[in-house]
Amino acid sequence: MSFLLEKAAGRFRSIYPRLPWQIRLSYGGQSRSFGNGPERVNVEFRKAAPLLKLGLGNVSGFLDDYVTGDVEFHGDIYAIVGLRRHVPDLSYWGVGPLHRLKYSWSRFFPSSVRRKLVAVSSHYDLPNEFILSYLDKKTKAYSCAMWKDSMNQAFPSDETLEDAQYRKFHDAAVELDLQPDDKFLDIGCGYGYQVHHAETHFGVKKALGITLSQNQVDDGYSKNLALKHYMEVPGDGSWDKIYTCGMISHLNKAEIGQYYRHVYKLLKPGGRVWFHAITPMANAQGLDNYSTVSGTFSQKYVFPDHYQFPEHVHLKIIEETGFLVRKVYFRYGHYAKTLRHWYKRYLENLPQTRHMITPTIERAWHLYLTFGSEIDGHVSVLKQTLCEKPG
Known part of the structure; x- marks a missing residue:
């Protein structure tokens, strides 16, 4: 099978002529390498099929084979996910039209409340102890933190994950x-720390957080949390302030307009809303979430x-809805x-949490928690928008 190894390694040598580290490909006692500098990871192929897929450029299939255990990474997994930054033509990290169609058809059709409930609970209602094992202990926030020095990725740091998550809410x-x-209303409230913070630090007497995760309601920080879809909250213009963090990522193209319009109806005239979301950069190649390996991997x-x-x-729809955009960050x-902080904690706690999840979930989480850290600031970015309803 040396010809398969050579074909795959040769393909990568041509794609990554200046890669500043080496990756070794191994199968059946033989190996080939590509890249320059120190070796960071050995990719072990336990079957021939994954090696053939990689040689033919099927990166998505290669990652599927890692999740199923037919491929193993020995060494630094960031050396694998970091390849995306070093490829001149990002189309290599794209997917074919049939694969794209499989995961993109639903983006144009509104989802039922039941479908949303199933989609959200499939992730957030994994065993609570497993999810909490890698989140911060103060807020249990499952969304992007706010760091003093965001570009310094090194460990250790004088700022903890707990500090950065608290800063986001405050x-x-x-x-x-x-x-x-x-x-005050929090749409997609997670474990409800923003509601709790509003109640305890700012003295807010009327607050509600809504989520589609039963785990989050049961283990939340406030008694004022409810298992509820945002459309089930009457749009009666009775809310003074609304916070929504990460909620937008659960809406397809047919739903985001409906969402912004309903939030507008929820607010009193003069009311404010804070939108927090991860969005792709407008100039990023592979912008379509279904055209990229990482996008379809996340969906699957x-x-x-x-x-x-x-x-x-988002801004076009926000302004067409009637909002005044006050600030955009x-x-x-x-x-x-x-x-990176989540992944560090995930690895530290994995010996105690491994029995709670399947091997497929364990391996998928290795890629999920590392892939995202490599595309932030290159393909996607955190944006926060403060809007006001005229009145």
Whole structure:
């Protein structure tokens, strides 16, 4: 099978002529390498089929084979996911039209409440102890943290994940100008720390957090959390302030307009809303979430019904809805650093949590938690938008 090894290694040598580290490909006692500098990882092929896929450029199939255990990475997994930064033609990390069609058909059709509930619970209702094992202990936030020095990815740091997550919630509350008499809604509230922070730090007396995860309601920080779809909250214009973090990523192209319009109806005239989301950069190649290996991998193994649209798409709809856009922040490096902290904790706690999950989930999470840290600031970016309803 040496010809398969040579074909795969040769293909990568031509794609990555200046790769600053080496990757070794091994099968049946033989190996070939590509790249320059020190070797960072050995990719072991336990069957011939994955090697053939890689030699033919089927990166998506290669990652599937890692998840099933037919491929193993010995060494630094960041050396694999970091390849995307060093390829001149990002189309190599794209997927074929049939593969794209399989995962893209749903983006144009609104999902039922039941479908959303199933999609969200399939991820967030994994064993609670497993999810919490890699989140911060103070807020249990499952979204991007806000770091003092986001571009410094090194460990250790004088700032903890707990510090950075708390900053995100506190800064949003300050931007919203939360007041004790405000009626406050958190859409996609997670474990409800923003509701808790509004109640305990800002004295808000009327607050509600809604989520589609039963685990988050049961183990949340506030008694004022509910298992509820956002469309089930009456659009009666009774809310003073709204916070929504990561919710937009669960909406397809047919739904984002509906979402912004309903949030608009929820707010009182003069009310404020804080949108927080990871969005693709407008100039990034592989912009379509279904055209990239990482996008389809996430759809298949991690976040079903997960979508990303660039900020200009959101801003156009926001302004057409009638909102006044007061502030827009683009934050680079924050998501990458958050994911690196999550992955570190994931590995540290894996011996105690491995029995809670399947081998497929374990291996998929290795890629999920590392892939995202490599595309932040290159393909995607954290954006935060403060909007106001005129009145």
